[in-house]
Amino acid sequence: MANQQRLLTTTGSLGPPALLDVSGLHRAFVTPAETVCAVRDVTFSAYAGEFVCIYGASGSGKSTLLNLIAGLDVADSGTIHVNGVDVGALDEGGRARLRLETIGVVFQDHLLIDEFTAWENVALPLEVRGFTGAEARASALAELERVGLAGLEDRLPSQLSGGQRQRVGIARALVGQRRVLLADEPTGSLDSANSRALFALIRKLCDQGTLAVVCSHDPMCQEFADTVYEMVDGRLRQREVARL
Numbered sequence: 001m002a003n004q005q006r007l008l009t010t011t012g013s014l015g016p017p018a019l020l021d022v023s024g025l026h027r028a029f030v031t032p033a034e035t036v037c038a039v040r041d042v043t044f045s046a047y048a049g050e051f052v053c054i055y056g057a058s059g060s061g062k063s064t065l066l067n068l069i070a071g072l073d074v075a076d077s078g079t080i081h082v083n084g085v086d087v088g089a090l091d092e093g094g095r096a097r098l099r100l101e102t103i104g105v106v107f108q109d110h111l112l113i114d115e116f117t118a119w120e121n122v123a124l125p126l127e128v129r130g131f132t133g134a135e136a137r138a139s140a141l142a143e144l145e146r147v148g149l150a151g152l153e154d155r156l157p158s159q160l161s162g163g164q165r166q167r168v169g170i171a172r173a174l175v176g177q178r179r180v181l182l183a184d185e186p187t188g189s190l191d192s193a194n195s196r197a198l199f200a201l202i203r204k205l206c207d208q209g210t211l212a213v214v215c216s217h218d219p220m221c222q223e224f225a226d227t228v229y230e231m232v233d234g235r236l237r238q239r240e241v242a243r244l
């Protein structure tokens with residue numbers, strides 16, 4: 001779907017605007033020993049419904065790039081627009097709001113709150129946004145159903161498998177109709193069968209309109225993606241279009 005949208009746009013017809021636009025992005029880390037250019041002149045666009053996979057060796061800059069897009073870090077130069085919003089023009093509070101309302105982030109470690117049930121974990125971002133308890137619970141239950149966890153809402157994280165915990169993390173990242181999912185090694189702690197199921201879930205969410213940008217060492221990710229980039233020494237190269 002996403003590639004068809006892009007074709008329409010590039011042929012001059014009216015197409016939907018990019019949901020994510022990254023242009024000329026640079027980020028260097030200066031330490032007493034050296035300066036590391038973690039992200040160098042990265043430019044790409046991505047669309048609603050697109051599954052973008054970024055793979056690359058350890059230290060190639062994948063996490064740094066995701067952190068910049070999420071507004072968890074600030075670029076030295078270049079721009080990021082998410083749904084038309086210039087992330088670089090936002091202060092820390094504005095970037096936090098963007099994460100609450102538009103961008104959800106998941107990491108290898110699901111970072112759930114151990115004392116909260118699955119639905120309480122998922123409801124948390126909505127409570128922060130000021131939803132009533134009943135609204136937050138209803139939305140959390142619906143999101144858990146969407147990620148295939150209906151019936152497990154009242155379990156604590158310790159009562160769920162690794163794959164199920166990661167699904168709770170994805171539900172928490174997307175609840176409240178957030179349209180962009182950023183995932184950093186989401187299957188890093190999962191076995192092959194659970195990894196496949198998780199990538200299939202992300203594919204399904206993209207088919208429902210989510211834009212997912214997934215950094216992964218796992219080649220399996222590329223089977224599910226619309227667009228595959230390789231990151232080498234901070235630079236992004238498009239490798240192939242895996243699906244049409």
Ligand SMILES: Nc1ncnc2c1ncn2[C@@H]1O[C@H](COP(=O)(O)OP(=O)(O)OP(=O)(O)O)[C@@H](O)[C@H]1O
Pocket residue numbers: 029030031036037038056057058059060061062063064065
């Ligand atoms: N806060 C920091 N201070 C100094 N250097 C950093 C910092 N964060 C990242 N780097 C360096 O930037 C480069 C890119 O790191 P990054 O974590 O983005 O890579 P990565 O591709 O995500 O690696 P991995 O797959 O191992 O997670 C590396 O050389 C790393 O050492």
